[in-house]
Amino acid sequence: MTASSQSVEPFDLVIFGGTGDLAVRKLLPALFHRFLDGQIPASSRIVGIAREALDDNGYRAQLREALVGVCAAAQLDVFLQQVFYLPLDARKDEGWDDFAAFIGNQPDHIRVFYLSTSPELFVDICNRLGQYKLNEGASRVVLEKPIGRDLASANQINDAVGKVFSESQTFRIDHYLGKETVQNLLVLRFGNALFEPLWNSAHIDHVQITVAETLGVGHRGTYYDRAGALRDMVQNHMLQLLCMVAMEPPSSLAPDAVRDEKLKVLHSLKPIDDSNAAQLTVRGQYRAGVAEGASVPGYPEELGNNKSNTETFVALKAEIANWRWAGVPFYLRTGKRLPSRVSEIAVTFKPVPHSIFSADAGTLAQNRLVLRLQPDEGVKLWLTIKHPGPGGLRLRHVPLDMSFAEAFGVQQPDAYERLLLDVVRGNPTLFMRRDEVEAAWRWAGPILAAWTASGEAPRPYTAGSWGPSAAVALIERDGHTWNEDSE
Numbered sequence: 346m347t348a349s350s351q352s353v354e355p356f357d358l359v360i361f362g363g364t365g366d367l368a369v370r371k372l373l374p375a376l377f378h379r380f381l382d383g384q385i386p387a388s389s390r391i392v393g394i395a396r397e398a399l400d401d402n403g404y405r406a407q408l409r410e411a412l413v414g415v416c417a418a419a420q421l422d423v424f425l426q427q428v429f430y431l432p433l434d435a436r437k438d439e440g441w442d443d444f445a446a447f448i449g450n451q452p453d454h455i456r457v458f459y460l461s462t463s464p465e466l467f468v469d470i471c472n473r474l475g476q477y478k479l480n481e482g483a484s485r486v487v488l489e490k491p492i493g494r495d496l497a498s499a500n501q502i503n504d505a506v507g508k509v510f511s512e513s514q515t516f517r518i519d520h521y522l523g524k525e526t527v528q529n530l531l532v533l534r535f536g537n538a539l540f541e542p543l544w545n546s547a548h549i550d551h552v553q554i555t556v557a558e559t560l561g562v563g564h565r566g567t568y569y570d571r572a573g574a575l576r577d578m579v580q581n582h583m584l585q586l587l588c589m590v591a592m593e594p595p596s597s598l599a600p601d602a603v604r605d606e607k608l609k610v611l612h613s614l615k616p617i618d619d620s621n622a623a624q625l626t627v628r629g630q631y632r633a634g635v636a637e638g639a640s641v642p643g644y645p646e647e648l649g650n651n652k653s654n655t656e657t658f659v660a661l662k663a664e665i666a667n668w669r670w671a672g673v674p675f676y677l678r679t680g681k682r683l684p685s686r687v688s689e690i691a692v693t694f695k696p697v698p699h700s701i702f703s704a705d706a707g708t709l710a711q712n713r714l715v716l717r718l719q720p721d722e723g724v725k726l727w728l729t730i731k732h733p734g735p736g737g738l739r740l741r742h743v744p745l746d747m748s749f750a751e752a753f754g755v756q757q758p759d760a761y762e763r764l765l766l767d768v769v770r771g772n773p774t775l776f777m778r779r780d781e782v783e784a785a786w787r788w789a790g791p792i793l794a795a796w797t798a799s800g801e802a803p804r805p806y807t808a809g810s811w812g813p814s815a816a817v818a819l820i821e822r823d824g825h826t827w828n829e830d831s832e
């Protein structure tokens with residue numbers, strides 16, 4: 346049975362921050378796509394909440410503009426009849442009675458409260474939901490990132506939310522986990538006999554995880570400058586990807602079976618702190634340059650502050666201290682204003698132990714499995730073959746290439762489509778458990794502390810380049826290169 350044919354129970358989905366960028370650009374289009382696939386029961390309601398004084402029709406008009414390109418207008422109008430709006434300031438008393446009356450008192454009805462607002466509002470919103478008993482029964486809460494800016498603030502949010510919603514009702518979203526390729530990583534690893542015997546330090550040379558963006562900080566400068574690349578990307582998305590690559594086979598896909606295994610990986614990460622951060626990490630900040638064919642300003646000009654020490658690029662070498670992975674480097678790099686927008690995991694296998702081919706045949710390249718998360722999700726397995734035809738035995742390194750869109754003739758669903766319906770179904774497998782968030786902060790915190798203690802500014806790099814040259818040196822010191830396929 347395909348995902349699009351699996352029905353869900355009727356539900357109410359309330360989006361706090363319903364007029365915001367995430368809601369309008371991602372959440373509503375995702376819901377609309379699920380509606381078009383017939384997965385949203387007709388009695389379900391989607392409710393936008395924000396302070397702006399709008400009514401249902403005003404909100405629908407805003408959404409119509411954002412969704413109109415997706416499909417024929419007639420279907421859009423039907424969808425929008427299931428969308429409502431209530432003006433509410435999460436910090437004030439007014440409006441909550443009306444909101445609670447609108448939602449109604451039916452604890453068995455699925456009610457999803459998606460907190461797509463600044464995290465500063467999470468506690469106020471949850472407290473109100475608790476006060477009106479909207480946390481009971483089949484209610485669930487979805488928390489957007491960032492969950493805190495360090496371990497202490499993450500604990501504060503989790504403690505406060507935890508007073509109102511149980512852990513099983515709390516869905517901490519990391520949309521990378523909803524990407525088709527990431528789920529496919531589970532299937533490739535555990536649905537094929539081929540990979541698992543090789544999936545260890547005896548056969549894998551190193552792993553690279555790249556999340557590269559071409560955009561600068563744009564209008565998110567105020568948020569970003571308080572966060573930086575390590576908090577914004579590494580502590581959450583990239584560590585989650587690392588866990589999916591490195592975890593032991595879970596006994597099943599039951600939520601805690603998978604999350605227990607991910608947690609063990611996080612606990613096994615070797616610490617990076619004052620003693621080794623200078624060797625194992627590189628931070629950068631972009632300067633003016635050329636991105637996607639146009640001249641772009643540097644981070645200081647975009648931010649309007651030339652004293653910022655916030656990193657817009659990180660490269661680091663992580664290691665997992667356990668039997669499976671001891672000695673295998675995991676290189677992570679992420680940055681803004683890089684030459685291309687690409688997210689991928691590249692697993693490089695060890696060289697063959699002995700070459701039987703003459704030097705004339707060419708060099709024997711190492712096998713590499715590349716899982717691309719965006720753009721064009723897919724998997725490439727690089728193999729060495731004989732160059733076809735006469736002319737002697739010449740070696741060629743070629744990919745077995747499976748672009749999902751080409752192979753299956755369908756556009757891959759956005760990660761939010763999958764994850765939103767998982768929340769409705771109450772399936773938290775692809776969401777972060779509290780102890781995972783804490784373990785990730787426990788590892789990332791000492792890196793941030795080491796950077797602060799060093800007092801060093803991030804290294805400048807030109808917009809449109811692959812980051813500071815020190816990032817190249819970081820990996821080349823170990824005799825490896827960044828995966829050129831992605832560059």
Ligand code: NAP
Pocket residue numbers: 361362363364365366367368394395396397433434435436460461462463464466489490491
């Ligand atoms: P945004 O565009 O600034 O939207 C914020 C929303 O919250 C607006 O609808 C705003 O509407 C509403 N809001 C603000 N104060 C409120 C209050 N006191 N009571 C009720 N509603 C209030 O932010 P965003 O980019 O959508 O991001 C939302 C959250 O998702 C943030 O935590 C962000 O870090 C996270 N996130 C965003 C993205 C993304 O791609 N945008 C990606 C990952 C995570 P009013 O001003 O009218 O109240």
